[in-house]
Amino acid sequence: EAQVTQNPRYLITVTGKKLTVTCSQNMNHEYMSWYRQDPGLGLRQIYYSMNVEVTDKGDVPEGYKVSRKEKRNFPLILESPSPNQTSLYFCASSLALGAYNEQFFGPGTRLTVL
Amino acid sequence: AQSVTQLGSHVSVSEGALVLLRCNYSSSVPPYLFWYVQYPNQGLQLLLKYTTGATLVKGINGFEAEFKKSETSFHLTKPSAHMSDAAEYFCAVSDQSADGLTFGKGTHLIIQP
Numbered sequence: 001e002a003q004v005t006q007n008p009r010y011l012i013t014v015t016g017k018k019l020t021v022t023c024s025q026n027m028n029h030e031y032m033s034w035y036r037q038d039p040g041l042g043l044r045q046i047y048y049s050m051n052v053e054v055t056d057k058g059d060v061p062e063g064y065k066v067s068r069k070e071k072r073n074f075p076l077i078l079e080s081p082s083p084n085q086t087s088l089y090f091c092a093s094s095l096a097l098g099a100y101n102e103q104f105f106g107p108g109t110r111l112t113v114l
Numbered sequence: 115a116q117s118v119t120q121l122g123s124h125v126s127v128s129e130g131a132l133v134l135l136r137c138n139y140s141s142s143v144p145p146y147l148f149w150y151v152q153y154p155n156q157g158l159q160l161l162l163k164y165t166t167g168a169t170l171v172k173g174i175n176g177f178e179a180e181f182k183k184s185e186t187s188f189h190l191t192k193p194s195a196h197m198s199d200a201a202e203y204f205c206a207v208s209d210q211s212a213d214g215l216t217f218g219k220g221t222h223l224i225i226q227p
Contacts, residue, residue: 004157033214040123042204042219043158058214090157103215105150105157 004106012112021076023091031094032074036087081113116141120218128226133192137205147188152202200225
């Protein structure tokens with residue numbers, strides 16, 4: 001089954017404790033991205049990647065890192081999480097860069113930073 | 115820069131009634147327009163999209179949307195609401211050079227029995 005998977009689905013952590021949210025897709029997609037969803041703000045893009053070893057900042061990149069060492073994986077790293085990063089995070093992928101291509105979303109990761 | 119405005123963070127309709135969710139966009143170039151649906155505790159699922167061609171677009175679950183360039187709108191409709199339509203709906207816009215989608219803030223659709 002073609003899908004985007006994220007782990008963990010739920011995470012509660014404390015301020016300053018490094019964490020990684022994994023994202024993997026099995027569709028051989030080139031383009032992957034991370035969004036955060038906050039009440040009243042919709043989805044905002046954090047980082048995106050057009051292909052292996054190519055990553056770029058989205059609209060709200062501060063406090064986040066990403067890497068794209070393999071085509072299928074695009075982990076989101078929070079080196080020193082803070083409470084304002086409490087949010088619902090979505091990973092997405094599409095065949096290639098370009099608005100024509102549908103983005104497929106993962107199920108989401110709900111992160112709480114205490 | 116592009117932007118999306120969804121009118122009404124919450125919309126309530128009776129089961130069997132018309133669903134109308136409003137979306138207006140701004141874009142400096144011809145846009146690509148999308149509607150996504152998010153069911154509780156799930157990720158986003160594409161309902162429909164407009165890229166080029168026919169301005170009336172039909173999607174899944176009986177939804178459709180019409181691209182109106184003169185009004186910069188892409189409203190989502192469904193003739194008869196069903197309880198299973200209760201969800202969050204997001205309108206999104208992109209252009210040919212954009213690196214991703216710009217989402218609206220979402221509209222929570224409530225279906226009254």
